[in-house]
Amino acid sequence: MTYECILTDVRGEGALKTGLITLNRPKQMNALNDQLMDELGQALLAFDADDGIGCIVVTGSEKAFAAGADIAAMKDYDFAHTYRHEYISRNWETMRKVRKPVIAAVAGVALGGGCEVAMMCDMIVAADNARFGQPEITIGVIPGAGGTQRLPRAIGKAKAMDMVLTNRWITAAEADAWGLVSRVVPAATLMDEVIAIAEKINGLGQLALFAAKESVNRAFESSLNDGLWYERRLFHAMFGTADQREGMAAFLDKRPAKFNAA
């Protein structure tokens, strides 16, 4: 597959590799247009379907993860046309279909839709130069892909309102303290550290990883009681897998486990 707005690569040494997707519109600071989002969705689904890939990493450049939706592309959209053809929004939910773990490696700005794409990932690892913001209010619109939904779930109403209503940008350290990101690492070693995390995940049992991801995501979609019930069912289901037998036997034998996604 040839892409124009993203780059793809495969990294790693183990049996399962890491699928790397780099947002690549440097002149526009990785502003997200329909083509880029289509390509991102295609690449995500291709890696998700590839049995040789364990974990997926989405990243940008050192200056910009992504500066938001492409303002030049959408400035003349009108409601009827946009709504009818689902411009801007048609391809933004593809990430939710991905079952494998997805890590956002964020350096530089993650603004508007860029912050929202990062939040769609399962983990955000931020370089110490990362900045997060939802500046949509300054251009006459509001966040449209999770900035008013995933952001308050991540950092709470008070901080989310501050970012969404006043265009307050936050540093990597603030994002870490507020619970938006999983880890902060030096910018110079961001990709090494993220690939190392992905490699660690690649060595784990894929069925358990799928179930764990589904169950954590369920926490945001259900009552505590329903979520606990869902978790318990998946926990029980793990005992139908060879990976459970291998994982527990390996622990007791004091040897590394060899999982087979079976």
Ligand code: CO8
């Ligand atoms: N769209 C289009 N072009 C952009 C964008 C953008 N979001 N951001 C930067 N660019 C372009 C600039 O126009 C400029 O182009 P040129 O060189 O041709 O003039 C180039 O990138 C470099 O930008 P700057 O000269 O401004 O560079 P600075 O280093 O001074 O500033 C910033 C970088 C801080 C990133 C600044 O460009 C900026 O504030 N950008 C806009 C950020 C923004 O408002 N983002 C929100 C957009 S709206 C949105 O994301 C809604 C998402 C809704 C998703 C809904 C899905 C369903």
